[in-house]
Amino acid sequence: MKCGSLLQKLIMTFIIILTIVLVSLAWILSMWFRITYFAEKRTQFAQDGEYISKAVKIYNIQQNQIELDKLQGIVNMSSVGANADIIITDKSGRIYLDSKIESRANGEEKPNISDKNMRDLVSGAPLEYISDRYTYIYPIIEQDEFQGYVAMTAPLSIISKQLHRIYLIIWISALCAMVFASVVLSLVSKKILINPLAEINNAAKRFANGEVNKRVYVESQDEIGELANSFNIMAESLEKVENNRRDFISNVSHELRSPITSIKGFIAGIIDGVIPKDKEGYYLDIVYSEIHRLTRLINDLLDLSAIESGKLKFDxxxxxxxxxxxxxxxxxxxxxxxxxxxxxxxxxxxxxxxxxxxxxxxxxxxxxxxxxxxxxxxxxxxxxxxxxxxxxxxxxxxxxxxxxxxxxxxxxxxxxxxxxxxxxxxxxxxxxxxxxxxxxxxxxxxxxxxxxxxxxxxxxxxxxxxxxxxxxxxxxxx
Ligand SMILES: Nc1ncnc2c1ncn2[C@@H]1O[C@H](COP(=O)(O)OP(=O)(O)OP(=O)(O)O)[C@@H](O)[C@H]1O
Ligand SMILES: [Mg+2]
Missing domain, CATH: 3.30.565.10 (Histidine kinase-like ATPase, C-terminal domain)
Incomplete structure (x- = not known):
């Protein structure tokens, strides 16, 4: 493929369009994926939160180790099912139950809740935070009184993994599409565009080198076909002009040569004495009429070319x-x-x-x-x-x-x-x-x-x- 060729430009344009489309698609898909993921997580955590808060209420009434163990079991199960870490705090914010108690000994994993959000939570509205993790906080309200909260945290690495998978699929398909499209484009455009254009180009060059009978044969009914047709029409009229020019030159030479030849012959005859003295007048008359004919021919030619070129002004x-x-x-x-x-x-x-x-x-x-x-x-x-x-x-x-x-x-x-x-x-x-x-x-x-x-x-x-x-x-x- 020639650098800067039509085919290269076509393929480059196609690749640019494909890249823009795929990048937009990847962005839309990732947005859509995040929105769906958070909506799903929200629903799941809301259900789990409600379930756990009900269990907490039972534990609050009984306040014994057996109930706490049961609660721990429920929290652990929910944690595995939702693929999230779960903590339960009392109303003062102290964690008293965790799906992974050992890892949170220093209470580091407790969500940082602002005063305003805390007020919302106390009034019974769940909260959610999205940072590098997704955290859903469900309030435990018992007899209209805030008793603490259940905080569920899921790592976002799952979304990232999924998104990376999507990006990978998109880029692999883009690469395949580019290779496939380049091959198909080059084959198709060679057949319907490049080869016919090369033929017209070749014919134009040969035409310019004097092969005025050169024509192109493109059968397609599209713009290339029309171009080939126009080329042939132009070639036809140029061939006609060229033939006229050749005829014209040969006609002029012929018309000039015959009187000059006879003038030359008669004058030579007079000079050499071949023509007798008493016939000289007769032959000079012929010479005169030949000169008259030459003058007329030249005047006519000059007139014609002057009128044709528009140089002759009409009064x-x-x-x-x-x-x-x-x-x-x-x-x-x-x-x-x-x-x-x-x-x-x-x-x-x-x-x-x-x-x-x-x-x-x-x-x-x-x-x-x-x-x-x-x-x-x-x-x-x-x-x-x-x-x-x-x-x-x-x-x-x-x-x-x-x-x-x-x-x-x-x-x-x-x-x-x-x-x-x-x-x-x-x-x-x-x-x-x-x-x-x-x-x-x-x-x-x-x-x-x-x-x-x-x-x-x-x-x-x-x-x-x-x-x-x-x-x-x-x-x-x-
Ligand atoms: N009135 C006419 N009747 C019949 N044929 C004619 C008549 N006028 C022209 N022609 C034909 O057209 C041809 C071209 O005429 P045109 O006037 O161009 O040239 P020409 O008369 O032969 O030469 P020129 O006009 O230069 O003396 C003539 O040779 C003749 O055959
Ligand atoms: Mg005439």
């Missing part, structure tokens, strides 16, 4: 979302025209004021419109509409392109996810939707995607309506 203010939608369409006009896309804008009112960061909302709109144009194919149809519900404004962007599969719907929000059809697109990074979601989440808004029952896909996001103070005041008045 939330009153903006006209309808105006922003129109502006976004204008910015993408060339792209829309190039693909021969038919665009419909269906806004609920002319103006619609929301609380949002203007630049970030523009980024959200641009990403979603860019996707809608990109994934609906040439001569497709795109519709941007707004509708209100409570204090929310919903902006829906529809395109009549192919539906997104269930699996894609689960993955499109993951960084670098690109469906096969978009892999051909050189400028895609697969960071558009994660950025959209992160921007909206940071503002407490939502975004989701739904396939149209017939054809097409709709991406919808929410924004919060702007309420100016006047509106609030009016509403309260209403």
């Amino acid at each position: 939330i203010k009153k903006i006209n979302i309808n105006e922003l939608i129109r502006l976004c369409v204008l910015n993408n006009e060339q792209n829309i025209k190039e693909k021969g896309i038919k665009l419909k804008i269906d806004l609920q009112n002319d103006n619609c004021y929301v609380k949002a960061d203007e630049d970030k909302t523009m980024q959200v709109l641009t990403n979603l419109l860019d996707n809608a144009v990109k994934y609906c194919g040439n001569n497709g149809f795109v519709k941007i509409s707004t509708y209100y519900k409570g204090n929310k404004v919903f902006i829906a962007i529809y395109n009549n392109g192919p539906k997104i599969t269930e699996e894609e719907i689960r993955n499109i929000w993951t960084r670098f996810y690109k469906s096969d059809k978009s892999r051909t697109n050189k400028v895609s990074t697969g960071l558009g939707l994660p950025i959209v979601r992160m921007i909206l989440m940071q503002q407490g808004e939502e975004v989701w995607v739904k396939n149209d029952p017939d054809i097409g896909v709709t991406f919808t996001f929410s924004l919060t309506k702007y309420k100016n103070k006047k509106d609030k005041y009016q509403r309260r008045k209403e």
